[in-house]
Amino acid sequence: MATLFSPSALFSTASSSTTTTTAAATLPKAPPPKSQLPFKPPPPSPTNLTVTLTAATAAAIVLTTTPPSLADPPKSFNIYYGTAASAANYGGYGGNSNKQDSAEYVYDVPDGWKERLVSKVEKGTNGTDSEFYNPKKKSEKEYLTFLAGFRQLAPMDIVLNNLALSDVSLQDLIASADSVKSDERKDEKGQVYYVYEIDGTGAHSLISVTCTNNKLYAHFVNAPTPEWTRDEDTLRHLHESFKTVGSF
Numbered sequence: 131m132a133t134l135f136s137p138s139a140l141f142s143t144a145s146s147s148t149t150t151t152t153a154a155a156t157l158p159k160a161p162p163p164k165s166q167l168p169f170k171p172p173p174p175s176p177t178n179l180t181v182t183l184t185a186a187t188a189a190a191i192v193l194t195t196t197p198p199s200l201a202d203p204p205k206s207f208n209i210y211y212g213t214a215a216s217a218a219n220y221g222g223y224g225g226n227s228n229k230q231d232s233a234e235y236v237y238d239v240p241d242g243w244k245e246r247l248v249s250k251v252e253k254g255t256n257g258t259d260s261e262f263y264n265p266k267k268k269s270e271k272e273y274l275t276f277l278a279g280f281r282q283l284a285p286m287d288i289v290l291n292n293l294a295l296s297d298v299s300l301q302d303l304i305a306s307a308d309s310v311k312s313d314e315r316k317d318e319k320g321q322v323y324y325v326y327e328i329d330g331t332g333a334h335s336l337i338s339v340t341c342t343n344n345k346l347y348a349h350f351v352n353a354p355t356p357e358w359t360r361d362e363d364t365l366r367h368l369h370e371s372f373k374t375v376g377s378f
Contacts, residue, residue, distance in 0.1 A: 205364055207238040207371070214259050214276045214345060235274065235347055238371035240264070240364060256296040270353040270361070272368050280346035286312045286324050289339055293348055303330045317373065334358035336369035347374060
């Protein structure tokens with residue numbers, strides 16, 4: 131048996147669907163909440179940007195610039211060429227080609243230090259061959275003595291005692307010393323040097339002794355305690371600069 135459909139029912143349903151769809155399509159969209167609206171910061175002012183960059187650059191310069199040193203500028207030195215010949219010969223400053231050719235030893239002298247001419251008597255008695263001193267404090271000085279007839283070094287303590295026999299100032303310094311250090315070193319060619327450091331109550335002394343050419347050479351660097359404290363690096367440089375010819 132066939133079922134009959136009512137045309138009115140079909141039209142009613144279609145109409146209802148059409149109405150609903152249209153209504154849904156025509157409803158207006160709600161605006162997004164204000165908190166979700168995109169925010170664009172205002173462009174930086176050219177003036178503010180320039181000020182910021184300038185301040186940053188200045189800060190970088192302050193952080194990376196090395197403060198000026200308060201230390202004294204490094205000293206310059208002259209090379210002294212010593213001949214250690216006879217009592218008739220006097221020391222002279224480096225630069226003389228003949229003196230350089232006949233030199234038996236060398237050491238550095240600070241720029242500005244003065245040479246003290248050694249008398250024939252000193253050369254003949256204690257073997258002093260050359261001496262330089264600081265004109266601002268004459269007791270801050272370096273000098274060299276030599277003695278002929280030595281083929282090799284004696285034991286360390288004997289060498290120091292023998293040096294003191296002909297040097298009253300050295301005797302007094304050793305007698306009042308807080309400490310006396312001694313050591314042995316060799317240069318790159320194997321030549322032996324005895325090195326002494328004497329720390330006295332009012333003065334400091336560095337001594338370097340070696341033996342070659344059938345002679346004993348002793349190089350002294352002396353300074354009162356205040357000058358030693360101030361110039362220790364320079365004075366140690368002088369001490370280490372002493373060499374005999376053939377070892378430099």
